[in-house]
Amino acid sequence: MAESAKFSFKNEEGEEQTIDRGNLVAVVPNPDGLSSIIVQVEHDSTDPAAPPHVKVTKGLSASASPWLDTSDRETHIILSTGSGANQAIAFFEDAVKPVLATLFPTSHSSFHVHQTQSTATISDLTSKIFFPQANAGSHLRIILLSGDGGVVDLVNGLLSKPASAEYKAPSVVLLPLGTANALYHSINAGKDNTWGLSALAVDNHRPLPIFTASFSPGARLLVDEARSEEELPKDPQTQYPILHGAVVASWGMHASLVADSDTVEYRKFGVERFKMAAKEALYPADGSLPHPYKAKVSVLKGETWTSLEKEEHMYVLASMVSNLEKPFTISPASKPLDGSLHLVHFGPTDGDEAMRIMGLAYQGGKHVDDKAVLYEAVDGLRIEFQGKEEDARWRRICIDGKIVRLEKDGWVEIRKEERRVLDVAVD
Ligand SMILES: Nc1ncnc2c1ncn2[C@@H]1O[C@H](COP(=O)(O)OP(=O)(O)OP(=O)(O)O)[C@@H](O)[C@H]1O
Known part of the structure; x- marks a missing residue:
C-alpha cells in the first residue's frame, strides 16, 4: 500500500494535527516513554525558495519513525559559506541545530562544526581529517551544507590517496545550500521537502556513483573566475591529469554557460544565472549564429568506443543524475543513485531552436523524445579536439x-x- 501523503498526531492539548508527510523530519520517542517528539518543517508561503523553519512539538502518534541511535558516530558538519545564497550558517543555526538537539540530545554538542574559509577548505578537511579516519576504518558522518561543489571536493579528496583495506566510506547527509543542488534534487526528485533534514533521522545510506575524467597532459583547472589556472591531480598509473565527479561532464553550450556565469556578478542571480548566460551564448551581439563546437566525440558501450558521425556539436553532456536543477530534468531515465551515465547530445543550431530544446528539459525531460536530441545510456564519453578549435574558450570542459x-x-x-568512496544518507 502506498504510504499516506499525510501524517496525523495529537498535540499536547489532545487536538488532532495533520501535516504533509513531505514536511515531516522525524518522530522521535520521548524519553518519558509515553509520547513522541514530532519534528517538522514549515515553509514560507510567500517565498517557496526560502529555507524552511523547523517546528518541534510533543505529541502522540500511532506511527513513530523506526529509531536507530547513531549518536556515537563521529560527526562533522560543514557549513560552506560561499555556496548558493550564503545561507549555510543561518540554516544551521535556525534549522539544523534544533533537529540535531532533538535527534541526538546528548551527543550533538560534541559534533565538529567547520566553516569554509576559502575554496580549499573542504579539500583540506578531507586530507587532514576525513581521509585518515575513513582509511583507518572509522565510519564518519558528514553533514554537508553546500551545493554540488562540496560533494565533488569530498570525492576528489577521498580519492587522492590510495585506500587501505580498512577504508570505510563516510556517509554524507546532503543539505542543499548551493545554487543548483543537482545531486540532492536527483536523489529526492518528487519527494523530500525538508531540505535534507529527514535524512538525519535515519541510518540508510547508499554508495554514491561517480565517474573519472582523464585529460591530456596540458589540461588546466580554471579558478578565480578564470583569472588563473591550476594543475590537476595526476593519475598515479598513467600520470594523466584527472578529476572525479558525481553529477555531470560536459562540453559545448552547457560547459560554456556554467563557466561564463561563474562570477560574483552572475552568482547574485541564483539559478537564473544559467538561463542568462545561455541567452548571451545563444544570441551573439553581432547577430551571428551560436558557435558550432568542433571535435571528434566518441561514446563507450561495454568495451567498444564508437565515434559520432557529426564533427560539429552544440550540446555534449554525460549525466550521472536525473536533474541538474530541481525543475531541469536532463536525464529522465536516470533513477536515484543508479550508477547510470546518460549522453545528451544535439548538433549546431540557432538560438531559438536551442532554447526550445532546453525548454523541453524544464517540462520533465521531454527533450529526450525530440528528434534533434540523441539520448542514450553509455559507459564513457571521449572528446578529442584534434586542432579543430583555435580559440581556447571553445575547449572548456565542465566536471560538476x-x-x-x-x-x-x-x-x-x-x-x-x-570505487566506493562516499555514501549518501537517504530516507
Ligand atoms: N568562505 C569561502 N570563501 C571562498 N570560497 C568559498 C567559501 N566557501 C565556499 N566556497 C566555494 O564556493 C563554491 C560553492 O560551490 P557549491 O557547489 O557548494 O555551491 P554552488 O555553486 O552555489 O551550488 P551548485 O554547485 O549546487 O550550483 C565552491 O567552489 C567552494 O569552494
Missing part, C-alpha cells in the same frame, strides 16, 4: 561545475568509476 581548459590537440575521457 569545475571548468577545465584543454590544449588545441587535447582530449578528455570520462568513464564510470567503480
